[in-house]
Amino acid sequence: MTQCDLTQLASLDELADEFSIELTQLGMISVSGEQRNDFLHSQLTIDLKQFSAGKGRFSAHCDAKGKTWSVMHVTRYGERVMLSLAASALAASLTELKKYGVFSKVAIEDVSQSFTQFAARGESVNAFTATHFGLVPTEEGQVIENELGMVMRVARFSDLLHFSLTEAGREQWMQFANESKLACYPPAVYDALAVQHGIPWVTEENISQFVPQMINLQALDAIDFKKGCYMGQEVIARTRYLGKNKRAAMIFKLDGSHKVNPADPIELQLGENWRKGGVVVRSAALPDETWLLAVVANDTEHTAKFRLNANANITFSPQALPYPITDDSDKMVKR
Numbered sequence: 001m002t003q004c005d006l007t008q009l010a011s012l013d014e015l016a017d018e019f020s021i022e023l024t025q026l027g028m029i030s031v032s033g034e035q036r037n038d039f040l041h042s043q044l045t046i047d048l049k050q051f052s053a054g055k056g057r058f059s060a061h062c063d064a065k066g067k068t069w070s071v072m073h074v075t076r077y078g079e080r081v082m083l084s085l086a087a088s089a090l091a092a093s094l095t096e097l098k099k100y101g102v103f104s105k106v107a108i109e110d111v112s113q114s115f116t117q118f119a120a121r122g123e124s125v126n127a128f129t130a131t132h133f134g135l136v137p138t139e140e141g142q143v144i145e146n147e148l149g150m151v152m153r154v155a156r157f158s159d160l161l162h163f164s165l166t167e168a169g170r171e172q173w174m175q176f177a178n179e180s181k182l183a184c185y186p187p188a189v190y191d192a193l194a195v196q197h198g199i200p201w202v203t204e205e206n207i208s209q210f211v212p213q214m215i216n217l218q219a220l221d222a223i224d225f226k227k228g229c230y231m232g233q234e235v236i237a238r239t240r241y242l243g244k245n246k247r248a249a250m251i252f253k254l255d256g257s258h259k260v261n262p263a264d265p266i267e268l269q270l271g272e273n274w275r276k277g278g279v280v281v282r283s284a285a286l287p288d289e290t291w292l293l294a295v296v297a298n299d300t301e302h303t304a305k306f307r308l309n310a311n312a313n314i315t316f317s318p319q320a321l322p323y324p325i326t327d328d329s330d331k332m333v334k335r
Contacts, residue, residue, distance in 0.1 A: 004177045004184040010288040012192055016183040018122025021190045026117045027087035028164065029094055032080040033106035040081055043097060045212060045236065046074060047227040048081070056143045056152040056162075058199075058222035060212040061085075061093050066235025067208040069093050071201045071217065073162070075143050077150055084117060084164065088204040115149060116170045118163040119190050120182070125161060128176050132169070137161070148172060156220055156323065157197050191284035195291040198321050200249050200281050205263035213239050214247040214295050215281055219323045248298035248325050249281055250318040252306065254290040258314060266294050269305040269315075277306055292316075298326070 009015065031040055041048040046059040056075040060068045061083075070093040072085040085093060094110055101108045129136045129151055133144045137153040144151050148169030152162045165173055177184065194201070200215035211232075212223055218240070225240060239245045252266075260283040268277025278296035285291075296306075300318055307315045 004174075004182065006186050007183045009183075009185055009189050009286055011286055012189075012196060012289070012291075015189075016122075018120075018124055018181065019183040019185055019189075020118055020120040020125070020177050021185045021187060023117040023119060023162075023187060023190055025087055025187045025191070026084055027090040027110065027112035028115050028117070029083040029085070029090065029097070030077075030080045030109045030111040031083065031097070031101075031106055032109075033104070035105040036081050039101060039104040039106045040074075041228065042230050043100065044072075044074065044230065045217070045223045045232075047224040048074075049227075050224075051076070053145075054143050056141050056154065058155065058217065058220045059083075060217050060222055061096070062212065062232030062236070063096070063208055064231055065208075066211045066232035066239070068202050068210050068212055068215065068217075069096060069207055071215070071222070073152070073154070075145075075150055075152060075164075077145055077164075082111075082115075082150070082164065084162075086201045086203045087112065089202050089207060092204070092207050115164045115166060116173075118165065118173060119160045119193075120163065121160050122182065124176075124180050124182065128173070129161060132172055157194070157199060160193070188284045188286065191282060192286055192289075192291040195251060195282050195284060195293045196253075198249070198251055198293065198323060200293055202281070203262045205261065206279070206281055209263075209279070210247075210281070210295060211239050211245065212236060213245045215249045216321075216323075216325050219321075219325045246298055247295050248300075249293050249295050250278075250300060251321060252292040252294060252316045253319055254292065254308075254314055254316050255288070256290065256314075257285045257287050258290045258308065258311065259285060260290060260292060260308065265309045266292070266296075266306045267309055267312075268296070269307070274307065274312075276309075277304075 140155040149165035282293040
């Protein structure tokens with residue numbers, strides 16, 4: 001079955017009502033075995049002991065210093081826990097999970113080749129989902145699974161469905177996509193949408209650089225602060241309760257298409273001078289616009305002016321975040 005022809009998209013304002021994006025930038029890890037919950041409870045920032053089937057959540061996997069190896073969607077699929085994360089960060093998380101997994105009764109596998117991930121929306125997509133999964137998830141975080149794979153309504157990204165499909169599920173999907181009038185967009189469109197929604201990730205360039213709160217994961221319900229001990233907990237808790245965090249991820253939109261990569265610096269204007277003002281964590285370049293999610297000072301004003309380190313002629317300011325990241329600051333860029 002061949003993939004549908006890709007449609008180029010100049011800007012997010014031109015999104016079709018119905019579309020599909022194959023998420024080739026994502027990979028997947030499977031954790032199974034009788035101690036999978038206890039093991040992952042000690043590794044991830046969310047409470048796996050209270051994490052039921054039929055739900056999906058953001059989470060972080062951190063080192064002992066509280067710095068993030070990867071950001072992931074966590075779901076259950078049968079007797080397995082599935083971790084969907086940036087493909088380029090998968091090797092680091094997989095290595096660390098296996099290092100500690102030898103002390104537990106778990107099996108940890110890279111199953112990226114066994115599951116194909118798509119994001120899609122539209123009435124025909126809902127019809128496909130109802131036909132093949134029996135129900136369309138409507139609540140944020142809801143997951144429906146069967147032998148074809150999983151479909152999830154992603155929290156904070158609820159206008160899209162996220163499919164993780166087995167080989168049989170992929171065959172059904174590709175037949176549907178080729179026969180329907182869905183626009184098929186390249187992966188960069190998903191990354192642009194993710195930035196627009198303030199959703200971070202960690203790729204290989206930024207592994208072990210940020211405490212989860214620096215990339216807004218507390219605002220995405222990706223940290224359970226009351227759970228038991230896990231990797232990096234002490235630093236993450238101290239960051240929250242002692243007010244240690246001074247950084248946050250903010251959204252930027254640039255006119256035109258510009259090559260910007262994770263870990264690229266951006267500069268902040270201070271009077272007549274410029275200094276390093278942040279680090280890019282996620283980016284996407286479309287023909288008419290470029291989207292950036294960058295970690296900057298968390299008291300940054302919406303009028304602050306930034307520029308690309310590699311292109312001093314392009315300036316830009318933060319956009320409103322779609323969620324609050326502090327409770328007491330009137331300076332934060334938020335709705």
